[in-house]
Every structure is written in structure tokens, then in C-alpha cells.
Amino acid sequence: MKKFSYLFVLAFLCAAVPSMAQTSETGSFQGAQPTKSHYRAVYQLNTADTATIRHALANIQNALNDPRLKGKLEVELVVYGGANIVYRKDKPYFEQDIAKLHKQGVIMAMCENTMRMRKISREELFPIVSYVPSANGELIIRDQEGWTIIRP
Template sequence: MKKIIALLFGALLLLADTEFAEPKPSIDNPRKIVFPITHGDDESINHVLSSANNVMKFYGPEKVMIAIICYSKGIRTLLKKEKKIAARVRSLMTYDVEFIACGNTMRTKNIKKEDLIEGVEIVTAGIVELVERDLKGWIYIRP
């Protein structure tokens, strides 16, 4: 009996659809979402990249703006030499996902602009960029 109830409840969840808050996402009013990447291990990096991809798929690339800010060990995400990760980053860039590198981290780790994937923006401080985006109404997600 418990299995049947659990199965029915699970089926109801599958039928439930997300109810959008007003104003609904649109080309003129996209959702603005910012993700940080602060850890340099493959699992952490890929989790954020996959989360950003899933959000974009759900809303549609024209109804969402995504920025991924990399600092501390997460700066590894933006290095050309990390071939597999760089391919994922470039793929997301084709959908206008912004990738932002922390200049402070770059100085600390002796990373030069030419070490980064082409198209990456550099800001003075990644954490400050997160604060400013939040104050401008961007939704901060930490997967």
C-alpha cells in the first residue's frame, strides 16, 4: 500500500509544472542568474556548468541571462589548457553565457589574460562582481 501511495505521489509530481513568478520570463524581461565557481575540482566545475545548462534549457536561451564568475581555485574553469572544461565553456558561450575571471585571483596565481579562453571578461574582484550583480537584481545560485 505504501508503495502504491508513493508511486501515485511521484506521478503527481511529474505532472506538476513550474508556476512562473511575475513578471514571467521573456525576451524583454529575462531571468538574470549568476553562478560562482570557487572550487577547482572537476566535479564542482562540471556541476555548475551543468546547472547553468539546465537553467538555460528550462527557460530557453532567449529568456535567461547567465553569468558565471570564477575566482579562487575556480579560475581553473577558464584556462585554455583545461581542454575538456574549455570545450564546455565555449559551448555555453555560444548561448551568450558570460564567463568572468577575478583579476585578483589571476594576479595571485600568476595567470595572464592569454592563458584564458577567448571571450572571458576580467573584473578586479570576483566577489565584488557577485555583490554588484545581486544588487542589480541578479539571482545568486550556489549549486
């Protein structure tokens, strides 16, 4: 009898768990709801792959356009390594995209370590660019400040 009771309870739980996981009608899930008045995200780019760069810039724009985050989102784009092409005047592939994001308040940050290693001067970069001593240091500090770090 005891064995039968355990089997009955087990069968009940197996049937109940899937229905408990569905807390709403199919198709009515709306994603996470914003519960804070302010959100912060830092996107990091360290590749010269133009598809990855375009994807990252589009992701930033998508986040800025998200109605849940509208007017609540602070964004920084930290560029280092091969991604330095994003901010270079002599390679203006992304100039319009970053200018548009900058007008929306996105901080455009460039790693000074990358600049030294690759012998890039500030004059070679767009004037909207800000500078950080190291990209890794910036990411560490931002993480500890509670920023979400996104790597496309």
C-alpha cells in the same frame, strides 16, 4: 460547552489544513511559472573540484534549456580561486563546455584578484573570457541589480 466548542473548531482546522495545502490534483504541479520577460542569474565557482565544476556547467545548460526560461535568461559565470582551471588554456578539460555555453550568450568572467595572486596572465586564458576586478565585487553588484546568485 465552551470547551467542547474549542475542541470542535480545533478538530475541524486540523482536518481542513492538509486539504487546503493541496490546491491541485496529485501529480499536476508544474512548478513556478515565468511571469517576467527577462531573468538574470550569476553562477559563482571558486573550487578546483572537477565534479563541482562539471555540475555547475551542467546546471547552467539545464537552466538555458528550461522551456520556461528559453530566450528570457541572461547568465554570467564568475570564476575565482581554484576554479581558474575552467578558463586555462593549459588545462583544457572544460573548453568545449564553456565554448558551447558562451555561444549561447553566457558571460565568462574571471576575477583579476585571483589572476594577480596566482600569477595568471590573460594570455593563459581562453579568448572568450571577460574580466572583473574582483569576483566578490561582481557578486555584490549583480545581487544589488537583482540577479539571482547561484553557488553550486
